Amino acid sequence: xxxxxxxxxxxxxxxxxxxxxxxFGLSRMAGDPLLLFAKPGGYGMSPERxxxxxxxxxxxxxxxxxxxxxxxxxxxGDFGDTIVSETSVRKLIWERAAPTMQLAIASFILAMLMxxxxxxxxxxxxxxxxxxxxxxxxxxxxxAPIFWVSIMAILLFAVxxxxxxxxxxxxxxxxxxxxxxxxxxxxxxxxLGWGPAAALLRLTRSAMLEVLDSEYVTLARAKGTSxxxxxxxxxxxxxxxxxxxxxxxxxxxxxTGAVVVERIFAWPGVGQLMTDAVWNNDFxxxxxxxxxxxxVFVGMNFLADILYGMLNPVIRYD
Amino acid sequence: xxxxxxxxxxxxxxxxxxxxxxxxYILRRWPILPVVLLALLVTMGVGxxxxxxxxxxxxxLPDRNARPLFQDDSPYFFGGDHVGRDVLSRVIHGxxxxxSVMAVALTAxxxxxxxxxxxxxxxxxxxxxxxxxxxxxxxxFPFLLLALVAAIIFGASYSTIMVLMILVAWVSFVRNVxxxxxxxxxxxxxxxxxxxxxxxxxxxARHILPGTIGTITVIASLSVGNLxxxxxxxxxxxxxxxxxxxxxGNMVAEGxxxxxxxxxxxxxxxxxxFLTVMSLNFFGDWLRDRLDPRLRQLG
Numbered sequence: 001x002x003x004x005x006x007x008x009x010x011x012x013x014x015x016x017x018x019x020x021x022x023x024f025g026l027s028r029m030a031g032d033p034l035l036l037f038a039k040p041g042g043y044g045m046s047p048e049r050x051x052x053x054x055x056x057x058x059x060x061x062x063x064x065x066x067x068x069x070x071x072x073x074x075x076x077g078d079f080g081d082t083i084v085s086e087t088s089v090r091k092l093i094w095e096r097a098a099p100t101m102q103l104a105i106a107s108f109i110l111a112m113l114m115x116x117x118x119x120x121x122x123x124x125x126x127x128x129x130x131x132x133x134x135x136x137x138x139x140x141x142x143x144a145p146i147f148w149v150s151i152m153a154i155l156l157f158a159v160x161x162x163x164x165x166x167x168x169x170x171x172x173x174x175x176x177x178x179x180x181x182x183x184x185x186x187x188x189x190x191x192l193g194w195g196p197a198a199a200l201l202r203l204t205r206s207a208m209l210e211v212l213d214s215e216y217v218t219l220a221r222a223k224g225t226s227x228x229x230x231x232x233x234x235x236x237x238x239x240x241x242x243x244x245x246x247x248x249x250x251x252x253x254x255x256t257g258a259v260v261v262e263r264i265f266a267w268p269g270v271g272q273l274m275t276d277a278v279w280n281n282d283f284x285x286x287x288x289x290x291x292x293x294x295x296v297f298v299g300m301n302f303l304a305d306i307l308y309g310m311l312n313p314v315i316r317y318d
Numbered sequence: 319x320x321x322x323x324x325x326x327x328x329x330x331x332x333x334x335x336x337x338x339x340x341x342x343y344i345l346r347r348w349p350i351l352p353v354v355l356l357a358l359l360v361t362m363g364v365g366x367x368x369x370x371x372x373x374x375x376x377x378x379l380p381d382r383n384a385r386p387l388f389q390d391d392s393p394y395f396f397g398g399d400h401v402g403r404d405v406l407s408r409v410i411h412g413x414x415x416x417x418s419v420m421a422v423a424l425t426a427x428x429x430x431x432x433x434x435x436x437x438x439x440x441x442x443x444x445x446x447x448x449x450x451x452x453x454x455x456x457x458x459f460p461f462l463l464l465a466l467v468a469a470i471i472f473g474a475s476y477s478t479i480m481v482l483m484i485l486v487a488w489v490s491f492v493r494n495v496x497x498x499x500x501x502x503x504x505x506x507x508x509x510x511x512x513x514x515x516x517x518x519x520x521x522x523a524r525h526i527l528p529g530t531i532g533t534i535t536v537i538a539s540l541s542v543g544n545l546x547x548x549x550x551x552x553x554x555x556x557x558x559x560x561x562x563x564x565x566x567g568n569m570v571a572e573g574x575x576x577x578x579x580x581x582x583x584x585x586x587x588x589x590x591x592f593l594t595v596m597s598l599n600f601f602g603d604w605l606r607d608r609l610d611p612r613l614r615q616l617g
Binding site: 011012014015018019022023026027029139140142143144145146147148151152154155159252255256259260263264274275278279281283286287290293294297298301 | 451454455458459460462463464466467468469470471472543547550551554555556557567570571574577578581584585588589591592595596599
């Protein structure tokens with residue numbers, strides 16, 4: 001178990017390091033960092049000034065050293081300033097983290113509440129109308145692009161029916177635990193949560209089918225235990241392990257999903273910061289947000305590995 | 319999804335009894351609807367220049383946000399977008415973009431992935447270790463985000479997105495081909511080929527590769543939908559196919575701002591994308607159940 005975890009941890013760290021190298025390499029391809037100092041109209045920096053600046057910025061050192069210096073700064077949370085507003089990127093990300101987390105948590109709860117119960121029902125009542133309905137829900141959820149779901153939801157609930165507001169996370173001066181604020185969350189959370197809910201539904205369904213087919217379930221039924229107890233106590237407890245393990249990966253998938261959802265709903269989170277940076281060519285902001293999201297993504301996958309190792313005693317620890 | 323577990327009543331061996339041959343049964347057993355939709359898509363993509371009624375980038379200000387023909391008297395069947403371009407023609411040309419990006423990425427990814435998979439599985443040892451580790455690390459990346467960075471630096475263009483898509487496509491082939499090779503290389507006929515003096519290249523090409531074709535086909539068919547979705551998402555975020563060229567992703571992005579006044583500009587390309595991905599998933603599942611039910615967990 002310990003060897004397995006250490007191994008997984010090493011891989012998580014390597015993955016993160018490769019990602020930083022990738023981003024650093026790309027940022028150097030984006031152009032000479034010295035050009036940032038060439039003010040508009042003031043081109044033609046003197047050779048002395050160039051030399052002085054590159055010594056100050058460490059650009060005269062080998063690329064490896066530059067990378068390590070940059071890495072050290074990123075690790076301590078110093079992401080530099082944005083190009084657009086010249087404020088600290090770290091502060092910006094910090095401000096935007098809360099809305100993104102709200103959205104992710106809401107979607108996660110929604111995905112679990114939709115996926116797991118429907119998966120159980122669908123397996124227990126196999127071939128019934130509710131089975132077909134659940135599977136259709138899963139099928140559409142897995143094929144529908146997030147932005148298509150979002151746009152259809154906006155069209156139906158905001159434009160046609162006018163039930164839910166759209167755009168931003170609601171007024172700032174209202175507490176989060178009110179309906180005024182909460183109704184802004186419904187559509188984005190649903191758009192982000194449907195796909196993962198579909199994945200959880202399929203997993204729960206197939207795990208339940210397998211367990212319900214096993215001998216101890218038949219035995220439990222044969223000795224006279226009620227069907228309800230067999231389903232929820234005997235079968236469900238065993239079938240739930242795999243979907244639970246996957247739930248960490250579900251959270252990881254929100255990283256990419258949030259970028260799209262926040263863009264459509266103008267949700268003021270880190271994802272929106274990132275896509276704004278794409279449109280504004282704001283390189284420091286883009287790389288920092290990408291690094292933060294990558295770290296979350298890798299961390300969540302690592303968490304999934306830990307869960308998997310803990311819950312599954314037959315795993316091979318090599 | 320349309321195939322059932324082996325205990326299900328729809329999986330029957332032997333002749334199908336006459337009364338079961340209803341339309342519903344045929345539709346469930348054979349992926350007819352998906353295939354029809356996909357055939358339509360391919361026709362649209364290949365023949366876009368002849369099929370599209372109008373030029374996809376031709377602007378016409380009087381027809382700005384023109385309503386679709388079924389709602390109003392309009393010059394365009396599916397209405398016009400915010401600069402008066404024909405939405406139908408753009409959707410048709412968008413099919414071509416999606417298809418071409420997908421086809422190139424899939425072919426290149428398939429070649430690279432299969433090659434590396436054969437190499438890793440057959441060579442074993444340190445080569446296998448290195449390739450498997452690279453694949454592991456690659457799978458741990460949130461690729462969309464790195465693609466965003468790359469797209470900003472190299473500029474959003476057709477070739478950038480092509481390269482990015484190839485980088486997404488190759489991994490899943492490596493893993494599954496490698497797993498196949500590990501089994502096949504232990505088999506008697508490979509040993510016999512070795513004894514009779516066949517070269518490594520010959521063994522790989524003539525004796526091992528044919529055994530992996532089923533897997534490759536299944537992985538390819540399961541990846542197609544994701545690749546198309548990927549391209550659309552990147553284009554939607556402004557990091558894919560650049561603006562005047564129509565792609566379903568950037569059409570949805572442009573139409574998003576006009577959702578209240580002109581819903582068709584984003585809903586129609588979005589629906590085209592949804593139907594395409596859904597058909598591809600259906601078809602991929604069906605093919606997998608036919609060719610290689612072992613791969614079921616991949617779905």
